[in-house]
Amino acid sequence: MTRRRAWSVVPYLFIAPAMVGFGLFKLYPIMEGLRLSFYEVRPIARTQDFIGLANFAELVRDPVILKATVNTLLFNLAVTPVQVVLALGLAVLVNRKGRVLQAFRSFFFMPAVISLVVASIIWKLMYAPDSGLINGLLIAVGLPAQTFLTSQSQAMASLMGMVVWKGVGYWMVILLAGLKEIPESIQEAAIVDGAGPGRRFFSVTLPLLSPTLVFVVVADTVINFLLFVPVYVMTQGGPSEATTLLMFEVYRNAFVYTRFGYAAAISTALLLVIAVAVSIQMRFLRVEFEY
Amino acid sequence: MSHRTILTIVLSFALVSGGILPGPSSSPVGPGPAQAATELQFLSVARGEPRRQAILAAVADFEKANPGVKVVLSEIPFDQFFQKAAIALSSGSGIDVFDVDSPLVASYGHQGALLQLDKYYSKENAQDFTKVERDLATYKGKMISAPMGSTSVGMFVNVDLFKAAGLKLPGTDPKERMTWDQVVELAKKVQVDKNGNKIPDVWGLAFQQYDRPYMMLPLILSNGAGDLSPDGTTVDGFLNSPAAIEAARWYGDTFNKHKISPREQIPNLFYTGKLAMYVAPSYEANTLKSQYPNVNWVLVPHPYFKKPVTETGAWHAGVFSGTKHPDLAVALLKAYTDPEPAKRNYKIMNYMPVRESTFKALPETFEVMPNKLFYWEIVHTAIARPRTPAYREYEDLLRQAFANVRQGADAAKEMNAAAEKINTQLRRYK
Numbered sequence: 001m002t003r004r005r006a007w008s009v010v011p012y013l014f015i016a017p018a019m020v021g022f023g024l025f026k027l028y029p030i031m032e033g034l035r036l037s038f039y040e041v042r043p044i045a046r047t048q049d050f051i052g053l054a055n056f057a058e059l060v061r062d063p064v065i066l067k068a069t070v071n072t073l074l075f076n077l078a079v080t081p082v083q084v085v086l087a088l089g090l091a092v093l094v095n096r097k098g099r100v101l102q103a104f105r106s107f108f109f110m111p112a113v114i115s116l117v118v119a120s121i122i123w124k125l126m127y128a129p130d131s132g133l134i135n136g137l138l139i140a141v142g143l144p145a146q147t148f149l150t151s152q153s154q155a156m157a158s159l160m161g162m163v164v165w166k167g168v169g170y171w172m173v174i175l176l177a178g179l180k181e182i183p184e185s186i187q188e189a190a191i192v193d194g195a196g197p198g199r200r201f202f203s204v205t206l207p208l209l210s211p212t213l214v215f216v217v218v219a220d221t222v223i224n225f226l227l228f229v230p231v232y233v234m235t236q237g238g239p240s241e242a243t244t245l246l247m248f249e250v251y252r253n254a255f256v257y258t259r260f261g262y263a264a265a266i267s268t269a270l271l272l273v274i275a276v277a278v279s280i281q282m283r284f285l286r287v288e289f290e291y
Numbered sequence: 292m293s294h295r296t297i298l299t300i301v302l303s304f305a306l307v308s309g310g311i312l313p314g315p316s317s318s319p320v321g322p323g324p325a326q327a328a329t330e331l332q333f334l335s336v337a338r339g340e341p342r343r344q345a346i347l348a349a350v351a352d353f354e355k356a357n358p359g360v361k362v363v364l365s366e367i368p369f370d371q372f373f374q375k376a377a378i379a380l381s382s383g384s385g386i387d388v389f390d391v392d393s394p395l396v397a398s399y400g401h402q403g404a405l406l407q408l409d410k411y412y413s414k415e416n417a418q419d420f421t422k423v424e425r426d427l428a429t430y431k432g433k434m435i436s437a438p439m440g441s442t443s444v445g446m447f448v449n450v451d452l453f454k455a456a457g458l459k460l461p462g463t464d465p466k467e468r469m470t471w472d473q474v475v476e477l478a479k480k481v482q483v484d485k486n487g488n489k490i491p492d493v494w495g496l497a498f499q500q501y502d503r504p505y506m507m508l509p510l511i512l513s514n515g516a517g518d519l520s521p522d523g524t525t526v527d528g529f530l531n532s533p534a535a536i537e538a539a540r541w542y543g544d545t546f547n548k549h550k551i552s553p554r555e556q557i558p559n560l561f562y563t564g565k566l567a568m569y570v571a572p573s574y575e576a577n578t579l580k581s582q583y584p585n586v587n588w589v590l591v592p593h594p595y596f597k598k599p600v601t602e603t604g605a606w607h608a609g610v611f612s613g614t615k616h617p618d619l620a621v622a623l624l625k626a627y628t629d630p631e632p633a634k635r636n637y638k639i640m641n642y643m644p645v646r647e648s649t650f651k652a653l654p655e656t657f658e659v660m661p662n663k664l665f666y667w668e669i670v671h672t673a674i675a676r677p678r679t680p681a682y683r684e685y686e687d688l689l690r691q692a693f694a695n696v697r698q699g700a701d702a703a704k705e706m707n708a709a710a711e712k713i714n715t716q717l718r719r720y721k
Contacts, residue, residue, distance in 0.1 A: 043381035044402040064712075128555040130490055139488055150554055150698040238691055239698040240705070255374040257684050257716070 036264035043258055055265035065266065068237075068244045069273070071156065075245060076224050076277070079160050079167075083224075084217055086164065087171035092201070094172070095179045105176070112170035120233035123162040124149065127234075149235055152242040159230055159243050166230075167223075171216050178212025179205070214285045218278055225274045246270045329360045331616060331623055334379055334389040336606070337366035345639040349627035356626070360619055373683070380404055386611045387620040388627075391436050393427045393604040394676040394686070400430030401680030401720060406610040408434045411621045419630055423603055424645045427675045436607035437628040440642030443665035443673065444506070444601050446474075446594060447561060447569040447579070450587040452493055456481040456567075461591045463660060465667055468592040468599055471510075471541060474568060478551035481567040495551035497560055499571035502693040504676060504686050505602050506570065507542065512674060514538040514596040519677040519685075524717060530689065531703075531710040538596065539693065540702035547699050554697065562586060570594075573665045577641045590661035593668065603673035605642060643669065684716035 037055055039048045059065055094105045111119065126133045127148035135145040148158045182205060190200045206213075228247040231237055237244030237252070246266060254263035335346055343366065350362045367375045373395070379386050391399060399405045409417075417425065417434060424438035446461075453460050458481055461469055469477075478495025485492050500506045508518055516535035519526055529535065545552045553560070561569040562583045569575070570593065579586055593601045608627055610620040626632060633646045637653065643665055644650055650657050650666055657666045679685060692709035696702050 042402060043377050044399070044404045046381055046383070124555075128553075128557070130553040130555065131557050132555075135490075139490070145489075147699075152700075236691070236694070239695045240700055252687070255377075256687050258377055 033264045033267050036261050037268045039261045039264075041260040043260060048261075051261070055262050056269075058262065059265055059269060064241060064244065065246075065249060065269075067241045068246045068249045069269075071242075071244060072225060072246045072270075072273070075156070075160065075227070076221060079163055079224050080217065080220050082160075082164050083167045083171060083220055084213070086168045087175055087216065088213070090168065090172040091175035091179055092205070095176055105173075108172055109169040111166050111168070112173070114166075116166065116229045117233060119166055120162070120230045123165075123230075124234045127158055149243075150239060152239050155235055155239060155242045159234060162230055162234070163224070163227065167220065171220060174216055175209065175212060178209045181212075182208045210285070214281075217285060218281055221277055221281060222274060225270065225277070246273070329616060329619065330385075331360060331362045331387040331619060332385050333362055333364045333623065334376060334386050335364060335366050336372045336390045337368050341640045345636045346627065348635060348639070349623070349632055352632070353623045353626040357619065357622065362623060380611060380613075383613070385615075387614040387616060388608060388610055388623050390439075391607045391609045393424070393436075393438070393441075393607050394678075394682045396427055396436045396607060396609075397430050397678045398680045398682050399609065400433075400435050403612055404609075405430075405435040406612045406614065406617055406621070408437065408610070408621065408624075411625070412437075416629065419646045419648050421645060421647060421669060423669070423673050423675050424607075427604055427678065428607060430678070436609040437624050438645035439606045439608050439628050439633075440636065440640060441603055441645045441669070442572040442574060442605045442643050443603055443668045444509070444570065444572050444593050445590045445661065445664055445668065446592070447571055447575060447588050448591055449561065449564060449567050449569075450589055451564065452481055452483075452567045456483075460589060463589060463591050463664065465592050465599070465664070465671070469594045471513075471594045471596055474594045475545065475549055475551060478545075478568060479549065482551060489550075491550075492565065494553055494557075494560060494566045495549075496545060496568045497552050497556075497566050497570070499569065499575060501556050502690045502697060504689045504693075505572075507539075507689065507693050508676060509593065509600045509602050509674070510538040510542060510596070511535045513598055513600040514541075515598070519679060523677075523679050524721065526685075526710045526713045526717070529710075530713065531706045536703045536706050539696050539706050541596075542693060543696035543699065543702055546697050561588075573643045573662075574641065576661050576665075590664055592664060593672070599672040600674055601668040601672045602676070603643075603669055604675050679717065680720045681713070681716045685713050688712045688716070 036048075038050060038052060040051045040054075041048050090108050094101050094108065125131075129135060129145060129147055129150055132148070134148070139145055147154050149155050186204055186208070187200060190204050195203065226247050227245060228251060231243055231245055231248040232251065235243040237248050247270065250263050250266045250270065253259045253266060333346065333350070335342075337343075343364075346364060350364065354360060354362060372390070373392070376386075376389060380389070391405070396405070412434060420428065420438050421441075424441060425434075428434050428436045428438055448461060450460060458477065461467065461477070474496060481493065482491050482495040483493035484490070498506050511518060511530070511534070514534045514537055516532045516538065517529040519529060546554045557565075560566040561571075562579070564586060576590065579588060593599065608624055610617060610624055614620045627636075630646055630648045633644060633649045634652050636642065637644050637649050637656075643662075644653075656662050676682065677685060688709050692705040695705045
């Protein structure tokens, strides 16, 4: 083996530990999950019976899974755009010089550093209809108390509100990093050409931010599809399945009903839903600008 | 499909997989394995230091009687216990003895996870367990678990709030047991809303466990409904019977019509003197005595609709059917649950006893209030939760129905929906 060929192996040696870890802890569970979705698993009896597509046949007839699928799609259609637009707005706002704006950067980012479990508990307490902070404030200013998480009509919107609050700061920081990458000389050239703030935003900033924006949209979508903690802590999918999401049904079937095969089938279905959603996003948000 | 899309799919599924996998189980906390020739694994629920001390006392007795055998105790928090116990048992991690929530005995029995114990227990020893606990420990006519600790339920009444409202305290004798309708009327009178904002400063009534069948089933059964067909195959005509729906509606009305209970549970309401009547398990008496001595309370009998019914049951322990050391594992189980350890367990943990001999050995405790009343209820009005392999599903689905009713949903619709879903789950066990 020549010295040059020997050196060409070195990069692979460097990434080998990561790939071994990825294979063991990610790829293997994926394959095992796919395999389990074709089985009826009785964990304590330690038996696995091959049942073909029976889990998937049950899946498409299960009204709870149908409801969870609709909820998951609606949740993503509402939360992801709101989070991205708000995060972009805040990123542009704090991407200016000034001590006050720098303080706002930390302020907006604060929800991102709070544990999701802790945040969910706090919001559940704030939403409590009879003793919560929000209703206390509403009553204090003469407005009627709301039902929030306890009513079918308000529960999903209340959950979305909390999730938007929790995520916006995080995505703002990512977008802010993208904004900082845009060379000032391009903005200055646009000013010299007579472009106003609006024109500069839509014709310069947004196109040049698009690689970061695509990452934020895709990553936010995947995270929102996999949302579990707020549902588990705040609503347990209720009332009357108004807030149940596919990820929560994976948990419920795996660990409450010990139906690992069925839960694996839901995971597989969720994977397909995410793949389709992300493919659509990739197609429509193709990055065409470089700098 | 591009490489990027494929990578996204792979990463997404990796996240899904990673998100649902359980974390590592709790580390051993008992005596270490050392150079022991034989090692037994005891998987226990973490329920505070007294329980841990009771187990360690049993382990010490066992190890003294069986030199060369060591016990490794692993504890798992309550809210993760069922999931992690299932994983531990299924993974062949060598569990020998484990705690069993008494309503799940049938579930473990159905899965063949528990060793039959009849040959290890004399008739006298087995008959010493109270009847309801004996029934809970039996699956298909075989004893498969050993009761360890139990509960009863009563209504704790705040004496000072009743005095402040100028109301006579309810009687403590079972003959003076109130109906639920009487409780509603009293709750309305004792409730206080100082500033008139429709959010009471003192609430009338609350259950210690919202929506959970442990506290909801007595409502249904007390109103004359059943909880499961005798052959265990259906809840149709039981959970969705007119009597069950009426009981569920009453529960919803306490929140939404009478407004005597907070719709979302408020922690420590009774402990802080902001709740007049508190329907709670027997262990709350210990909590109140030890941690909230300033609360002036009295225990009164669990209210009823048509006939008195109270809930009971808590913890059993069992031997894993896959153990390599069945005789030793049973010896460890008996060191924890036999008549003499049972008395010690009560003194350490204060759980309601499961053996007649324990009740009789401690007259100074069980012939005075509040334990006198709890004991009376266990003997005369206690029922066990339905013994079905599908209890986990049954509990979760019924709990959801009651939660929906509490949040204002129609009781008939919810109970019918719950019955249909539970029947679907029951069919899986045929």
